[in-house]
Amino acid sequence: MSVPAITPWVVGNWKMNPMQASAKQLVQELKQLLQNQNIEESDCHMGVAPIALALTDIRAQLHDSSRTVYTVAQDVSRFAGTGAYTGEISAELLQDSGIGFVLVGHSERREYFADTPAILNEKIKNALNANLKVIYCVGESLEQRENGQAELTVLQQICDIAAVVQAEQWNNIIVAYEPIWAIGTGKTASPEDAQAMHAKIREGLSQITPAGKTMAILYGGSVKPENAVELAACPDINGALVGGASLNAESFYKIAQAFANTK
Template identity: 80%
Template sequence: MSGSTITPWVIGNWKMNPMQADASALLQDFKQLLNNQNIAEDSCHIGVAPVAIALSAVRDELKQANRKILTVAQDLSRKAGTGAYTGEISAELLKDSAIEFVLVGHSERREIFGDHPQIINEKVKNALNAGLGVIYCVGESLEQRESGQAEHVVLQQICDIAAVVQPAQWKSIVVAYEPIWAIGTGKTASPADAQAMHAKIREGLSQITPEGQQMAILYGGSVKPENAVELAACPDINGALVGGASLNAESFYQIAQAFANTK
C-alpha cells in the first residue's frame, strides 16, 4: 500500500535567509500568485519556515493570504518551558506564538551544530508534548549511500525517535527524507531512487505505528519546478521540503502547484 491518497505538503525552508525587506516582498509575491490562481487547501498543505526573529511577522503576513499557510519554526530548544536558557526558544514559547509546526533533525543541525540522537529526541518529545506538529528530517551522506548503508542509516534515524513518541502522537509527525548529498548542491536523487527510499521509510514506519501508511513523507534535496512534477508522480513522495527554490515566489508556487495537481 502506498501513500498516494495522502494530501501533499510543500514546506519552504528559508534557512538563514532573507533580509526583512526581501522576506516581505517574497510573501507579497507569493500571496499574489495564490490570488491569481489559488491552490486549494485540500489539495496541498503549504508552509514557510523563516528565521526565528521573523516567525511572528511572517505568521501575521500569512494570515492575509486567501488560504491557510503554515508558519513553521526551523528548530526549537531541547529545554522545555521557560527558564534561564539564553538564546533558546522552547516548544511552549513557539506554541504561545501560534506556531503549529517545527522542523527537527535537519541535516544542517545534525552535521554543523551537533544535534545527535539524544538532543533530537528531546526536541521531538518537547515539541509533541507542547502540541506542535513535527517535520522530522532524515537522510544519508554520499559516503553512506556509496557504501550501501543508506537504508540502514535512514531507518535507524526513524527508529531513534520511536522511544519518545507516544502512539497517538505519530499523527502529528511528517517525515522529510533529504539525502545530504543533494541539499544545496543542485544534485537530486532520481525519482526512482527517491521513491525506493520513501517506500522503505513507509515500510519502516508501518512496523512502528499503524499510522505509517497514512503519514506524509516529503522529499528534500534541490527540489525545483523542473523536477517537481516527476517527483510528485511517485506514489510514496507526499510533498517537498524546499530550500533555495522557496526563496523565489514563482518557483515555490510552481512546486506547490505540481504536487497539488499530481496528487
C-alpha cells in the first residue's frame, strides 16, 4: 500500500553505550558531518537515544547543531509524576528536562525487563499525557516467524495499545518494526520482507486510526549504510531505528543521508 509523502525519521538507539567521553566525541563528530554537508530537516528527521545519565548533557551538546537532532529517552516509568519510586524516571520528569521523545516497547525491554503489554500501556499513556512523542517498537521472534505467526504477533502488539491512545494522540506516535531475530545479529530482513510487514502494519493502523495513513513506520534490525538505500526505497519504510551503527557518527550520518535522498 503506497502512502502520502512522509518525512522519514532516523533515530540512533545507543542502548547501554558508550562511556561519557566517547558519547561527547560521537555527538561532536555527527555535528561536524552535518556542518560540512547538512541533511535538511524537511528531508529527514534525526534523533539519538543515549543512556538516561546522558540525556540532558547530549541535549545541551546538540543545541548548537546546524540542524535539529532530537534527544530521545530509551524508556519511561510506568508511574506518573513524582513519588517514592526509586530508580524510575517519569514522563513528566523527562518533559520537564526538555526531552520530548521516548522509546517504548523495545524487544530488550520486553524480554529482559518483563515489560508486559499492561506495563507498556501504562508507559504509553503516561508519555502521551505528558505530551511526549512515543516511538513504539513491535516485532516478532525467529520462532514466531518460522511458525507463520509474524504478522499476527506484530498486529497484536499494535492492537495492545489502542485502548490507551486517545484519537488525537495517534499523531504523536511513531512505530518501529524490529524483527527480534535481526537485532544485533547482523541479519536483516530482506527489503521485500520488511516492506511486506510495514505494509501490513500500516493496514492495521489505518483500521484503528486515520493517522495510520501518514504515520512514520521505521525499520530496526541491523540497519547499516550498506542496506539503508534499499530499505529507504520501500514505500512503507519511513526511516530507521539504528542500533550498533549509530555508535559510529559517519555510519549514522550515511543512513540518514540514504533516507533523505530516497524519499
